[in-house]
Amino acid sequence: MSNFDFEIIGRSLGYLFFEGMRFTLTLTFLAAIGGVILGTGLAIIRLSGGRVLSAVAAGYVNLVRALPLVLVIFWFYFLVPYLGQWLTGSSRPIHVGGFASALITFIVFEAAYFSEIMRAGIASIPRGQAAAGLALGLTPLQSMRYVILPQVFRIMLPVLLTQTIVLFQDTSLVYVLSITDFLGAASKIAQRDGRLVEMYSFAALVYFIVSFAASRGVQRLRALIAVPR
């Protein structure tokens, strides 16, 4: 502990943030958007699809939520090349980069969690509103799109953002694929220079500051948009 080397952190800041953190934030942002879109689709199918479709959607959500993210990351890392081969009709498994593989994994994984949030949100809107939409001559999808969902997103925004903070922390697990996300970058320098204590402490501090500040922000937002009842 006596020889804690601050300089190693200073020298690697560029690599840590421009390589590592940029990857982490891009992955978080794209996976959150993809996950919310896919999750909303799953929630709608579950609530208003036919029997078979909603059972399939429910099965998917429950399956994904029962599995550890690490296992799902491995699943997709090995599965995506074969899926690509099947989709493109190519003669051998296609090569998929680390970023694409990670992005697909996180969208598919987080969609299950976002879908539960959206499902709770949709269920919280009084049924009369959907009925009113239909009475106005909207199709069920239009009523969902223009009447229900805008309210759901507003009510559920804090929960969706909190889940995104969890997602931000979860992206550190791409470490298992030796990808250079923020933790991966810290780990590579830590191992190259034998500075595990410095790099992992610094990584922990950065994750803490970002997550703590973000969750404080969500709390303020929650107070700001709370509907007085």
Added chain:
Amino acid sequence: MHRHQGRAVGYNWNWGIFWEQSPEGNGTYLDMLVQGLGTTLLTAALAWIIALVVGSAVGVLRTLPGRTAPLLASAWIELFRNMPLLVQLFLWYFVFPDLLPTPWAIWLKQLPNASFVTAVIGIGFFMSARVAVQISSGIEALPLGQRAAATALGLTSAQTYRYVLLPMAFRIILPPLTSELLNTIKNTSVALTIGLAELTARARAVQEFSFQVFEAFTAATLAYLAINLIATLAARWLESRVRVPGYGKA
């Protein structure tokens, strides 16, 4: 995989792989996975005990009157909630020993099962923050009159928690606690990064030895689903066992 066109290079399935000897020389590939499952369950069980004990204490602190206790509890919760579990495990495994006096650090690093001990403590504390949030919101969900009634009966603060508030709070939060237990089990897989030979790590090892990646992962997936199902059914049984007659279910 799905279409067998001519010379397409596909995946060669071999479900018999589980009964073949593993190159580790002490059993079949199936044995590897079963050992991994055992490690997963043992690690999760011990981590869950830590999470419940520490989480209950912190959760109670958070609901005490005054400022200091709730502040300390909130600090604990924020600390363990705002760092990824993987980073926390690295802190326990690589950083924590360096903060100790040298002889202790050496002893700690030379523990034969250091990754197991680290996983139990790291996951236990990580989950304790989540349990604490559930406990304190369970206590806060109780009508204020319960605390007042206990005080009026002459119970001390400790007795109020022990005999009035906690028994009801635990019942209220049984469903969310169940999902935290399932999270604990799933989170043990993160400990493969510090070398714990749990289920996902063993499935990965089967894949590396035999190249039968999808069989190995399917087996692990089915095991996790079975754990989930059993835990969910057990929790449902427990909920009905401990239900207080006449106390409306929320």
